[in-house]
Amino acid sequence: MKVAKLRCTVDRGGNRSSNRPTNDCENGREDDRKEDNRKNDAQIRDHYRTLLAAWGPQHWWPAHTPFEVIVGAFLTQNTAWTNVERALSNLRAADLLSLEGIRRIPLPDLERLIRPSGYFRQKSQRLKAFVAYLDRQHAGSLVGLFAQPTNELREQLLALNGIGPETADSILLYAGNHPVFVVDAYTRRILERHEIIPQKTDYEEIRDLLERALVRADRKPKVGAKERKSNRDGHNSNASLPRTVHPPSPMSTAPRTALAQVYNEMHGLIVGVGKHYCKKSQPHCDGCPLQQFLPRSK
Numbered sequence: 001m002k003v004a005k006l007r008c009t010v011d012r013g014g015n016r017s018s019n020r021p022t023n024d025c026e027n028g029r030e031d032d033r034k035e036d037n038r039k040n041d042a043q044i045r046d047h048y049r050t051l052l053a054a055w056g057p058q059h060w061w062p063a064h065t066p067f068e069v070i071v072g073a074f075l076t077q078n079t080a081w082t083n084v085e086r087a088l089s090n091l092r093a094a095d096l097l098s099l100e101g102i103r104r105i106p107l108p109d110l111e112r113l114i115r116p117s118g119y120f121r122q123k124s125q126r127l128k129a130f131v132a133y134l135d136r137q138h139a140g141s142l143v144g145l146f147a148q149p150t151n152e153l154r155e156q157l158l159a160l161n162g163i164g165p166e167t168a169d170s171i172l173l174y175a176g177n178h179p180v181f182v183v184d185a186y187t188r189r190i191l192e193r194h195e196i197i198p199q200k201t202d203y204e205e206i207r208d209l210l211e212r213a214l215v216r217a218d219r220k221p222k223v224g225a226k227e228r229k230s231n232r233d234g235h236n237s238n239a240s241l242p243r244t245v246h247p248p249s250p251m252s253t254a255p256r257t258a259l260a261q262v263y264n265e266m267h268g269l270i271v272g273v274g275k276h277y278c279k280k281s282q283p284h285c286d287g288c289p290l291q292q293f294l295p296r297s298k
Ligand code: SF4
Pocket: 190, 193, 194, 273, 277, 278, 279, 283, 284, 285, 288, 289, 290, 291, 292, 294
């Protein structure tokens, strides 16, 4: 007996055309959504495991103290890390790379010292505003700041002048070891090119996706023979792979939960892909460890 195929379609005006009962239609769409989520989650976990097996730990963030991470998170807005390093080194040389240092330095002097990081007037004001907030709300204590529940603290940070989602999440994850994923332009670019997300996906949606997918990333590692050999020989044994730029630092090796460690590592690995292979104008897919995940159409 031939069974008529049940269909659920919705036209551009949102009108449903169906020979299924309405509930079946909605359940069908929900099932499709869950199936898409499962596939995307699995893909992202495979991206993570492949990169980690190929390159190993990235030792991000290169800093001695949580406050140094916070200063770096402000300074790295709209500039390359090499420029941030020059500004940080000026502050360090002047013995001002501390909460007390930023609190007491006059604004014009701070502007001069962080000038190499660009937008130095704006960034100086933002640093001063952050210290004023910390003093006002948390009695100048970073321990008190980071003891708050993640979502509450995130809301407070986002309400401050000059702190967008990427800066807030960098502070939460890399200075406070809160389990929050940091989405940057490289994350978006790679996921778009691999057709895991459509263009213009909202920051929060990408963060949700990465956080959900990576929750189980450290549980069932799938490491192939080639990756095992790479691990045995030491990471970066292939000359075409970028070497870890930063040596381990007190902040990169600070104690954190397994989940925060996975988020920490995945962001660092994505930065490596973006800097060395997934360039804005032209991706260099040959030699990229993620080439196996490129959609067939590319
Ligand atoms: S360089 Fe190519 S293979 Fe690598 S992440 Fe970008 S699009 Fe994918």
